[in-house]
Amino acid sequence: MDPSRSRLIVISAPSGTGKTTICERLLREVPELILSVSTTTRAPRGTEAHGIAYFFVSPDDFKAKIKADGFAEWAEVHGNFYGTTKDYIDAAIQSGKSLLLDIDVQGAESLRSVYPQRTVRIFLAPPSIAELERRLRNRGTDSEATIQKRLAAAVSEMKEIKRFDHVVVNDELERAYFQVLGIVLHAVRGTTLAQAKGATS
Numbered sequence: 466m467d468p469s470r471s472r473l474i475v476i477s478a479p480s481g482t483g484k485t486t487i488c489e490r491l492l493r494e495v496p497e498l499i500l501s502v503s504t505t506t507r508a509p510r511g512t513e514a515h516g517i518a519y520f521f522v523s524p525d526d527f528k529a530k531i532k533a534d535g536f537a538e539w540a541e542v543h544g545n546f547y548g549t550t551k552d553y554i555d556a557a558i559q560s561g562k563s564l565l566l567d568i569d570v571q572g573a574e575s576l577r578s579v580y581p582q583r584t585v586r587i588f589l590a591p592p593s594i595a596e597l598e599r600r601l602r603n604r605g606t607d608s609e610a611t612i613q614k615r616l617a618a619a620v621s622e623m624k625e626i627k628r629f630d631h632v633v634v635n636d637e638l639e640r641a642y643f644q645v646l647g648i649v650l651h652a653v654r655g656t657t658l659a660q661a662k663g664a665t666s
Contacts (some may be wrong), residue, residue: 466497466561472652473554473580474498475566475573476645478589480550481601483635487589487642488565494646497653499557501564504530507545512561520553538568551579558583563653570625585652587645588629592636594620 474491478484492498504520506527515521522530524654527546530536536615539548549566557564591597596621601612626632631648635641650656 468558468561470497470563470653470655471558471561471583472563473501473566473584474563474575474649474652475568475576475584475586476589477570477622477629478571478585478635479591479597480615480621481597481604481619482589482591483638483641484567484589485636487640488630489565489567490642491646494558495649495653497561497563498565498649499562500547501557503547503549504536504551504553505545505547508549520550530560537579538572540569540572549576551641553579570622570628574628585631585648586629587631587633587648588622588626589610589641589645590634591619592624592634594623595634607631 468614472561476484476488488500492500501517502518502520503524503589506522506524507519509518509521511513513519524546527539529549530548530550535550536548536550537551537554539546543545549568550571554564560636568576573584577586591600594616598616599614600617601607607615632649633641633644647657
């Protein structure tokens, strides 16, 4: 694969917007894409393996990497550090692959500042906060406190959508997926969705 076509595809979205479903399908259907593996200081959970789920490091190692300017983006979440190293991104670019990154608004900004020509930022938005609340409640997995926390975070994130290159409203999952797919194919192949369909028909 051609390294000149390698892109960093960032998808940011509030919880409950369908991001996980869309990302999983993109990884199945776009062979140029691989899921970015973050570095973290949190302990492995269950069967999580180093280098597959995350790169697990000590807090001291993570902080040393920050001091050495080794991260393209990083954040502290609930007392643990998470980030994407420049070495990891550079290796993916040299292999000709494009990375799919699930990071927040601030992470997307940081990544764009380091890799301005390669970063494509997509914000996946709910049709409304009311619809997002309905989806979160229908999942039946979150407490009331968690739902309120997620809704407050969503309101904050929605204020930042002007920073993104593309905004896709997920009012219907299939339609939203194909909008995102079209953006991704144009970024990594320089083709439209119609051209891609024609090549496989």
